[in-house]
Amino acid sequence: MKRIIQFDGLYGEADTDLPNRRPNGDYLFSERIETRSRTFDWVIQPHTHARLFQVFFLETGGVEFSEATQKRQLSGPVVLLIPFMALHGFVYTPDTTGRILTLSDTLIDALFPNTSALTTMLGSIQCIQAFDEPYSAQAIEHLMGQLNEELIGDQPEKQTMLHLGLQQLFIVFYRLWSRQNESVQTSANSIAIRHFRQFQQRVRQVGTTHSIVQLADELAITPVHLNRICQAIAGKSASQLVQEYVLSEACKYLIYTGYSVSEIAYLLHFEYPNYFARFFRKHTGLSPTEFREKQPAP
Structure with missing residues (x-):
């Protein structure tokens, strides 16, 4: 019987691939969209992640984005925020470029606890398409690139710098999302x-x-x-x-x-x-x- 595909780790990784890569308290992974997608001929079948939150930043190219009940045609630049257990799939055009950040649920909770103003944004799939100064698409690309460089490096206080970078990035997302959704109740206690x-x-x-x-x-x-x-x-x-x-x-x-x-x-x-x-x-x-x-x- 056909079932919804669920991954403990990243897309396409079987359980046997994950002895040391299962999501933990500080799990953070950065990769280019084109790296993994090219392997699957640019088609990522609809699937879920039980304990992973993902950020997709499409810089150039286009994608047919599948959710539980709809499909959307999107073109770069666009940011997609995918919470835990949210069904999502992609059919990219071969000229697509961009970056994906994958975070464990415990890392998200540690960075943005229940008292955080970002709670509403993080609870469901979000699509950010309007990039207003000072938060241009180039600024998003720069912030995500900095996170990637910090992640692969070995500088002192690496975890602290990563956490600060993630908080800065998500606050930028929140500000853009709030502008895009002016009805959001930012004054809620x-x-x-x-x-x-x-x-x-x-x-x-x-x-x-x-x-x-x-x-x-x-x-x-x-x-x-x-x-x-x-x-x-x-x-x-x-x-x-x-x-x-x-x-x-x-x-x-x-x-x-x-x-x-x-x-x-x-x-x-x-x-x-x-x-x-x-x-x-x-x-x-x-x-x-x-x-x-x-x-x-x-």
Whole structure:
């Protein structure tokens, strides 16, 4: 049965390739886009990483970028931020150049804890296409190049310099992203941001098996307070965010796997397949089978 490909390490690396390269607390890897992509004839099949956050900076060329529910045609310069477990795939043009940074989840959490203003940006796939001074595409290229040089070098206080460089780079991303998304609630207080990030993480773990009351209770806040936080930061209720996550996962399974509708319902913790089918039709206007049949052949 076809399954969504998940890698513990980098794309194309089997478990046997990773005895000393599994993500750890300070895992950081830098590589050129063209180096790995050329090996796979410029096609990176849709896949996920359980514990890795990735930054793709496309300097030149173009790419068809696949997410769970859509495909986008992008051309350089563009930055893509891919969080843990987010489905992503690429079909590059052969003239593509750029750089990829891969960070472990623990490194991201250490650099940007729950109190960080960057929480909302880091929680989902982001596409940054507008580069305004002083943060030009050339400036991004320079910052990522500096990180690469530091990573392959052996200077004193290397880890400290890498951490500072990563924080600078991600703050630049945040400023560009904020300009691109002016509705982002940058004034949300740190406690609310922490609760929101914990809520996002818990939803990814439990899906629909927990009610909003249970999720709020785990955060030691009331459901009303949880909804206020979600509305302030994401502009949606807690229930809407849970439903969006489940729908995204459902579409991912329907497009990229051979699981039956009943199996997908089970994977998403629906009590009965018809409950899942009813949920899916309500949000898409199609049955799961109709949705799958409308997808183009691979």
